[in-house]
Amino acid sequence: MPNFLYPLPIALVAGLIALPIAIHLINLMRHRKVQWAAMEFLLLSQKRNHTWIMLKQLLLLLLRIAAIAAAVMMVTQPILQNKLGSLFGGSKLHHIVLLDDSFSMSDQWADTTAFDEAKKFVLRLGKQAAQQPARQEFTLLRFSQAAHPARGTQADLAGETVDNDEFPKKLDQTLQAMHVSQLAVGPAEALKAATQTIGDGGEANYVVFLVSDFRSKDWAPAKELQKLLHKLNDARAKVQLINCVDEARPNLAITALRPGRGTRAAGVPLQMEVTIHNYGATPATNVSVRLEEQGTQRPAIEIDKIDPGRSATRQFEVRAQTAGQRRISAYLPADPVMVDNSRHTVIDFPTGVPVLIIDGGLKAGTLRDSDGLFLESALAPPGPVPTGLRPQVEPPRFLDDHPLDEFEAIYVCNVDRLPLDAVDKLTKFVEAGGGVAFFVGDQSRADFLNQLYADGKGLFPAPLEAPVPLLVDQSAKQPDLQITDHPIFRIFSGENNPFIKMVNIEKYFAVKKGWKPPEGSATTVIAGVRNGAPLVIDKKMGDGRVLAFLTTAGPRWNNWGRDNPSYVVAMQELQNYLAAGKQTDPSRQVGVPLEIAVDTQKYQPQVEFLTPAEGTADKIVVKAEPQDSGPAKATLNDTDASGIYEVQLTGNDNTQEVIDVAYNVDAAEGDLNIVTQEQLAAELSDVAYEYHRAGDLYFDSKDMQGFNLSESLLYVLIALLVGEQLLAYSASYHPARLRGAS
Numbered sequence: 001m002p003n004f005l006y007p008l009p010i011a012l013v014a015g016l017i018a019l020p021i022a023i024h025l026i027n028l029m030r031h032r033k034v035q036w037a038a039m040e041f042l043l044l045s046q047k048r049n050h051t052w053i054m055l056k057q058l059l060l061l062l063l064r065i066a067a068i069a070a071a072v073m074m075v076t077q078p079i080l081q082n083k084l085g086s087l088f089g090g091s092k093l094h095h096i097v098l099l100d101d102s103f104s105m106s107d108q109w110a111d112t113t114a115f116d117e118a119k120k121f122v123l124r125l126g127k128q129a130a131q132q133p134a135r136q137e138f139t140l141l142r143f144s145q146a147a148h149p150a151r152g153t154q155a156d157l158a159g160e161t162v163d164n165d166e167f168p169k170k171l172d173q174t175l176q177a178m179h180v181s182q183l184a185v186g187p188a189e190a191l192k193a194a195t196q197t198i199g200d201g202g203e204a205n206y207v208v209f210l211v212s213d214f215r216s217k218d219w220a221p222a223k224e225l226q227k228l229l230h231k232l233n234d235a236r237a238k239v240q241l242i243n244c245v246d247e248a249r250p251n252l253a254i255t256a257l258r259p260g261r262g263t264r265a266a267g268v269p270l271q272m273e274v275t276i277h278n279y280g281a282t283p284a285t286n287v288s289v290r291l292e293e294q295g296t297q298r299p300a301i302e303i304d305k306i307d308p309g310r311s312a313t314r315q316f317e318v319r320a321q322t323a324g325q326r327r328i329s330a331y332l333p334a335d336p337v338m339v340d341n342s343r344h345t346v347i348d349f350p351t352g353v354p355v356l357i358i359d360g361g362l363k364a365g366t367l368r369d370s371d372g373l374f375l376e377s378a379l380a381p382p383g384p385v386p387t388g389l390r391p392q393v394e395p396p397r398f399l400d401d402h403p404l405d406e407f408e409a410i411y412v413c414n415v416d417r418l419p420l421d422a423v424d425k426l427t428k429f430v431e432a433g434g435g436v437a438f439f440v441g442d443q444s445r446a447d448f449l450n451q452l453y454a455d456g457k458g459l460f461p462a463p464l465e466a467p468v469p470l471l472v473d474q475s476a477k478q479p480d481l482q483i484t485d486h487p488i489f490r491i492f493s494g495e496n497n498p499f500i501k502m503v504n505i506e507k508y509f510a511v512k513k514g515w516k517p518p519e520g521s522a523t524t525v526i527a528g529v530r531n532g533a534p535l536v537i538d539k540k541m542g543d544g545r546v547l548a549f550l551t552t553a554g555p556r557w558n559n560w561g562r563d564n565p566s567y568v569v570a571m572q573e574l575q576n577y578l579a580a581g582k583q584t585d586p587s588r589q590v591g592v593p594l595e596i597a598v599d600t601q602k603y604q605p606q607v608e609f610l611t612p613a614e615g616t617a618d619k620i621v622v623k624a625e626p627q628d629s630g631p632a633k634a635t636l637n638d639t640d641a642s643g644i645y646e647v648q649l650t651g652n653d654n655t656q657e658v659i660d661v662a663y664n665v666d667a668a669e670g671d672l673n674i675v676t677q678e679q680l681a682a683e684l685s686d687v688a689y690e691y692h693r694a695g696d697l698y699f700d701s702k703d704m705q706g707f708n709l710s711e712s713l714l715y716v717l718i719a720l721l722v723g724e725q726l727l728a729y730s731a732s733y734h735p736a737r738l739r740g741a742s
Helices: 010-027 037-048 050-076 114-130 166-176 188-198 223-234 372-379 420-431 446-456 498-502 565-579 677-683 701-705 710-731
Strands: 078-080 092-099 135-142 157-161 205-212 238-243 252-259 270-278 284-293 296-306 311-318 324-331 342-349 353-359 389-394 409-413 435-439 464-469 481-483 507-511 523-529 534-541 544-549 594-598 606-610 620-623 632-636 643-650 656-664 690-693
Touching: 050 710, 092 114, 092 188, 114 135, 114 166, 114 205, 135 166, 135 188, 157 166, 188 205, 188 223, 223 238, 252 284, 252 311, 252 324, 252 342, 270 284, 270 296, 270 342, 284 311, 296 311, 324 656, 342 643, 342 656, 353 372, 372 389, 372 409, 372 565, 409 420, 409 565, 420 435, 420 534, 420 544, 435 565, 446 464, 481 498, 498 565, 544 565, 594 606, 594 643, 594 656, 620 632, 677 690
Parallel strands: 092 135, 092 205, 205 238, 238 690, 353 389, 353 409, 409 435, 435 544
Antiparallel strands: 135 157, 252 270, 270 311, 284 296, 284 324, 324 342, 464 507, 481 523, 523 534, 534 544, 594 632, 606 620, 606 643, 643 656
16 A cells, blocks of 8 residues: 555545546537438447447546546655555554663673664664654653553653654654663563553554564563564554674673671671672683772682683671671673672671570579570670670560560470460561571470471471480490581581580480471471481471471580580571571662651651762652551662662651662673574564564665655556547547548
């Protein structure tokens, strides 16, 4: 279907074409009959040639109609579209450009980036669209805008009318203001926005340009994207996939910077871990990781080699001499993608970490052979070296009316039973990430602990029968305590740790006969006695974990806590293991809103945020809003930059409190492996689309406009007029000329 540069009104065109028909009908009007002999002869001759005469008249009429139609077509200048030009055809055309601005588009080579190539393509497309005669609209939507849940979908250009003069300038200005985001967003949300814009298609013709780098992580597999592209096909939209990169370049990324297992407290050394991943196809050698603590440079970490597709993790120690937050950052040298070469974290070092010990031997504040005191001395031994732990020994009734959230770990020693409310509080504590360790004793009752077991669904990890003695091994070939490679006992592995072999177990609780941890369950036996019976059982529950020691914490059923150095080490490792569920990585991912709880009885509702984004030195003030439950919250939605965010709270007495929060990018976006055109065709085998490389697809004005039929119509019109004259002469009456006439 051709386009027309100068379309005429339908009524005018119909009137011009009807003109020769009207003239023909007027000529056929009957006149008054006059008898005339010579005319009678002519009428008789006419009857004999009636069919031939009517055919000539009809052909003459058609030629005159065709001549007028050709003249009208010449005035409108019809254009026959070619393949690329068909993208701009139709009575109304809507271009929807989905522009990938995820940080993998910062992929750099030579003097350009993938995002630069994408913007060049979009500008060429917009300039050519402005040269086309059809009525057009233009929508430009970045991936980051489509995928931002807090702000909603916001197109940079939404249904913008395309004209010859203003539109290219506006598009150029819009593109120049754009920069690659630090978000890891795929095309799914942008395609969803496009399907919503198009709906069922309507009267307009739609062309969707997906301008991206087509990384394997987004397109292999592509089941969700395939469904979305099908919806565009169903709405009769043309799909154009525009690839902005030519090859996959090697890239290193810091995928983790986090504290290791250990107590986070002032004066206590804490092991930090930094992990580097090699997304390239060749080994990375002599990798230097630069470290900073509180803005001060630390000795760098050197990694000899990282194989392709593999990670390397190295540790370094941090020790905060005073309580408070400490900023820690790691940096890599420059490579094709810079955003994932840095990572930040903020670690809070309090003066001490509270630990709760529930001791069944404590009755009304008196001591009766307390196991809790042995645990207390192991977790916070006297001496010049602090552990950072503040153990608190309490009787079982403490659980009734005290909150547990402040504790990282809870130890329950030698209790006969607990109220149901206390059991429920302990269960919720574990499911929320806390750790609980049970130690049995002479007051422990199998029936109560089996209620806690609840056929494997409860808090206690195993069903018990009764306490039994461990018979003496006269040969003494095996130690009483048999350990596994569990984090609690890993430090004792090997032949260089003889103290663990000196532990004697005299008595323990036997599990029910035939019990074993169910296959594939979250329950494991991590230590036993020499006869093969379980002694220490670990169960993961929710976000936390529960351990059951089937012997005493104090030296009554064993000699472990009496003058054996391995006891203190094991209890310290136990504490680290139990607390790990609450010691999560404190950093957050860019794009996630920053919510700060504000106690309005203590602080003013206005909260000031200082972001790490370049050029944003001014603070953003957000008012804390009341919530249906809990304290008021101040929310900062603009968290699209990685780095350290400062949150300033002002007390009702005008004192200032600053909270640092670290934000990091999703390092997986640094995987620059691309999906090939053949792989893409296999993933989208039943989707109608066209695939182009951004640098290869140039829009030529003449090619886009197609072939103008006006000149051809001129020759057709001349032929029609000549034919009309010849046929008119043939169809009319001409008397024979007299011979000899002068």
